[in-house]
Amino acid sequence: ETHVGCRSVHQECTYVLRQAPLQVYEGEPQRFYSSFRLSCTLTNLSHTNLSHTNLSHTNLTHTNLSHTNLTHTNLSHTNLTHTNLSHTNLSHTNLTHTNLSHTNLSHTNLSHTNLSLTNLTHTNLSHTNFTHTNLTLTNLSHINLSHTNLTHTNLTLTNLSHTNLSHTNLSHTNLTHTNLSHTNLTHTNLSHTNFTHTNLTLTNLSHTNLSHTNLTHTNLTLTNLSHTNLSHTNLTHTNLSHTNLTHTNLSHTNFTHTNLTLTNLSHTNLSYTNLTHTNLTLTNLSHTNLTLTNLSHTNLTLTNLSHTNLTLTNLSHTNLTLTNLTHTNLSHTNLSHTNLTLTNLSHTNLSHTNLTLTNLSHTNLTLTNLTHTNLTHTNLSHTNLTLTNLTHTNLSHTNLTLTNLSHTNLTLTNLTHTNLTHTNLTHTNLTLTNLTLTNLTLTNLTLTNIPSLSVSVSISLYFCLYLSPPSISPSLSLSLSLFLSISFFISHLPLSLPPQSLPLSLSLQGLGTQDNTLIRIMICRSEIDMLDIRECFRMSYEKSLYNMIKEDTSGDYKRTLLALCGGDDDLAGEFFPEAAQLAYKMWETSATTKVQLRPTIRPASDFDPADDAQNLRKAMKGFGTDEDVIINIVANRSNEQRQEIRQAFKSILGRDLMKDLKSELSKNLERLIIGLMLTPAEFDAKMMRKAMEGAGTDEHALIEILVTRSNGEIQAMNAAYRAGYKKSMEDAIQSDTSGRFSQILTSLVQGAREQGPADCDRALVDAQELADACNEDSDDMEIKFMSILCTRSFPHLRRVFQEFVRCSNKDIEQIIKKEMSGDVKQAMYGIVRSVKNQSNYFAERLYKAMKGMGTDDRALIRIMVSRSEVDLFNIRKEFKETHDCSLHEFIQGDTSGDYRKTLLMLCGGQD
CATH class of the missing domain: 1.10.220.10 (Annexin)
Known part of the structure; x- marks a missing residue:
């Protein structure tokens, strides 16, 4: 069987080979060909120029069959019946038929390649210029079917039934039909590409100039449907039902529907782009000149909705219910709604840009000539609200409740409210600029034509001064600061919370030190209430005044100020047995917990x-x-x-x-996009260069990069730095830093940190050496800490820090904060924090980059770019847990424009 070269012959033919007394020629077996005929009946058969190769028939019946210029290659038929069959210029290659029946079949210029047909029945079938490639048909039945200039490529049809079907100039590519039924279907100039139907039923369907690309339907039912000049691209429908649907000049792009029900729907000149609906119900809906871009709806219910000249871009709705809604000339850009309920709402000339609303409820709301830019509301509730000629810029509200509120000619710029409650509030001609209020409560407040320096309010200033000074003081103007200070003393607030803690904090925070303020308060209050100031300082800023002075000053000036301060209220050096047990368990958990790193940016699919x-x-x-x-x-x-x-x-x-x-x-957007386009090594090298160039040095950036990168990443960074700046990174560090800090960075930049798991015996030795070093002078202590913290693997260091608690009854973090200072302290602390929880370390760095006045955009860009494909999802989680506010919300409130949009895309979610 192998020698006769019949590997491609059908199984039935192989059986005949085994039974037939055929002579096998050993000389040239590849030229051996055979024709087999078993139980074959032919009547009135006429062939002209007929050529068959490796042809096998079983139970074949032909009546009145005529062929002209017919060529078959590797053709196999089983139980084939033809009656009055006529072929002209017919060519088949690798054709397989099973239980095929034709009656009055006529083919002209028909070509098939790799065609397989099973249980196929045709009656009065006519094909002209018909081409199939890789066609598979199963259980197909046609009655009175006519095709003209029909082309199919990779077509698969299963259980297909057609009645009175007519196609003209029909072209299909990669078309798949399953359980398809057509009745009285007419297509003219129809083109399908990558078209898939499952369980499709069409009745009385008429299409003219219809074009579909990448169209997918599942369980689709259409009744009395008429389309004119309809174009679809990448359209997906699931469980779609249409009744009495009429479309004129309809265009869809990347359109997805799930469980969509439409009744009595009429559209004119409708255009959709990237539209997604889930569980959408529309009743009696009418649109005129409607344009929607990147629209997403979930569980949307609309009743008696009318729109005129409506334009919506990047709109997202979740659980939205609208009743009797009328819009005129409405424009929304980047609008997001969550759990929104609106009743009897009327808008005129309303414009929103980058508007985000969550859990918003309005009742009897009237807005006229309203303009919002970058407006964010969370959990906002309005009752009987009337606004006229209102302008908002960069307005953010959280948990805002307003009752019976009336504003006239109100202008607000860069306003932020948190947990704000207003009752019976009336404003006339009010202008506020760069105002930040936290947990403020106003009752029965009336402000009319407020001068800048004559303010009369009945308000408790206790909270404003003491419970959250960082959030209010940076944005207060000089006049408001003066007013609050005077009002404080007039209010006779208790002296146990002296006001000097606030200016003391301001004098020591940020770049540089406000020495005049610091000296004045330290001298004036040292013999009056310095102990109270120290206690208030520690409670408000979670750090002692003593340590703040110690870190921010130097020399005899520092010693004098510390003497005036009188003592350290920081408990960092105090470590009790209960705290030691807790720290030991914490490091034990850190040493045994395996963290799965999760990025926010992954490779794009279908990438070109x-x-x-x-x-x-x-x-x-x-x-x-x-x-x-x-x-x-x-x-x-x-x-x-x-x-x-x-x-x-x-x-x-x-x-x-x-x-x-x-x-x-330009500006931050340029820095962010360029950073993303660089390789990780190029980007890290550039960030190292930026941290060292110019007059100052960004020590925090140097520590962050070198502490958190692996050996391979540091070595690649070294190579990129030398290639880009013609200088070794080690030389650059040594020329820009000095002392012990320079030695630490030089050790880290070698990229030679030990790898592998913890060595328990060695960890005990290292822990004891660190504990012993705490009793030595500062230089010896720093050398010992550097020799261990800069060289041991992170898993090993976790075990060392755990055993350190056992050896010294103290935590390594507290020892570093208490015994070290300056850049060495920051470097050692950065290593410990990264070893303990690297995601939490980055979360804290992001928080410091955005809190308070201004933003450290270089740090923000550095972390967002470098961690987006590593562990930014883990960092987001730590940020939310640590600061009770999502990273997304911080970025949203601290940045703007396309820069913010890019950062939020890297962030990847709101948590």
């Missing part, structure tokens, strides 16, 4: 670097720049994919993508 390169060029070409395109591409690709885009941009367009981005973008 050439397409991305072309789109980036289009976004930057000509007048203006489409920042949205740049952000959506760069922030949604992995670093490896970004490098492919850089290469494709160079090879296809002959341009340097980095230069083009720098020329088109």
Whole structure:
């Protein structure tokens, strides 16, 4: 059987080979061909120029069969019946038929390749210029079917039934039908690409000039449907039901419906882009000139809704209920609603930009000529609210409750409220700029035409001064600060909480020290209430005044101030047996817990670097720049994919993508996008360079980078630094830093930290050496700590720090905070925090970058870029748990524009 070269012959033919007394020729077996005929009946058969190769028939019946120029290769038929069959110029390759029956079948110029048919029945079938490639048909039945110029590629049809079906100029590519039934179906100029139907039923359907691309339907039922000039791209329907649906000039792009029910729906000139609906119910809906872009609805119910000239961009709704809603000339951009309920709402000329509303409830709300920019509301409730000519800029509310509120000609700029409650509040011509209030309660407050320096309010200042001074003091103007200070003394608040703690804190915080304020208060209050000031300082800022002075001053000046202070109220050096047990358990948990690192940016699916390169060029070409395109591409690709885009941009367009981005973008957005486009090693090298260039040195950045990078990452960073700046990173560090701090960084930059698990015996020795070093002078202590903390593996250090608690009855963190100072303290503390919980360490660095006045954008960009593909999801979780506020919310409130949009995309969620 092998020698005769019949491997491709059908199984029945193989059986005949075994039984037939055939001579096997050993000389040239590849030229041996056979024709087999078993139980075959042919009547009135006519062939002209007929050629068969490896043909096998079983139980074949032909009546009045005529073939002209027919070519078959590797053809196999089983139980085939033809009646009055006529073929002209027919070509088949690798054709398999099972239980095939044809009546009055006519084919002209028909070509099949790799065609398989099972249980197929045709009656009065006519094909003209018909081409199939890789066609599979199962249980197919056709009656009065006519095809003209029909082309199929990779077509699969199962259990298909057609009645009175007519196709003209029909083209299918990669089309799959399952359990499809058509009745009285007419198609003209129909084109399908990657078209999939499952359990599709169509009745009295008429299409004209219909085009579908990547269309998927599941359990679709359509009745009395009419389409004119309909175009769909990447359309997906699941469990879709339409009744009496009429569309005119309808265009859909990337359209997804799940469990959609539409009744008596009429659309005119409707355009959708990237629209997603889940469990959507629409009744008696009418739209005119409606444009929706990137719209997402979940559990949306709309009743008697009417829109005129409505434009919505990037709109997201969750559990939205609207009743009797009327909009005129309404424009929304980047609007997000959660659990929104609106009743009898009327808007006129309403415009929102970047509006986010959560758990919002309005009753009988009337708004006229309202403009909002970057407005954020959370858990907002309004009752009987009337606003006229209201303008808001960068307004943020959290847990705001307003009752019977009336505003006229109100202007607010950069206003932030937290847990604000107003009752019976009336404002007239009120202007507030850069005001921040936390947990403020106002009752029966009336402000009319307020002068800047004559303020009359009935308000408790106790909270404003003492419970949250960091959140209010940075944004207070000089006049308001003066007013609050005077009002404080007039209020006769208890002297046990002296006001000097606030200016003392301000004099020691931030860049530099306000020495005049510090000296004045320390001298004036040292013999009056310094103990009270110290206690208030420690309670308010979680740090003793003594340690703050110690860290922020030096020399004899420091010694004098510390003498005036009189003592250290920080309990960092005090360590009790209960605390020692807790610290031991904490380090034991840290040593045994395995953390799964989770990034927020992953490689994009269906990635095409050439397409991305072309789109980036289009976004930057000509007048203006489409920042949205740049952000959506760069922030949604992995670093490896970004490098492919850089290469494709160079090879296809002959341009340097980095230069083009720098020329088109500016400020923080440019720094962020360029950082994302660099390799991790290039980015780290650049951040190290930035930390050391110029007059000052960013010691925190140097510590953060070198402490948290692996040996391989540090070595790659060294190579990138030398390639980019023609100097070794070690030389740069030694020329920019000095002393013990320089030695620590030099040790870390070698990238030679030990690897592997903890050595328990060695950990006991290391812990004892650290404990003994705590009793030595500061230089010997620093040397011993550096020799262990800068060289041992992180798993080993966790075990060392656990055993250190046992040896010394103290925690390593508290020892470092108490016994060390300056940059050495920060470096040692950074190593310990990173060993303990690296995600928490980065979360704390992000918090410090954004809290208070201003933002450390360099630190924010450095961490968001470097950790987005490593563990930014873990950092988000730690941030939320530590600060009771999500990283997303912090970024939202501390940044703006496209810079904020990119950071939020890297952040990846609101937690």
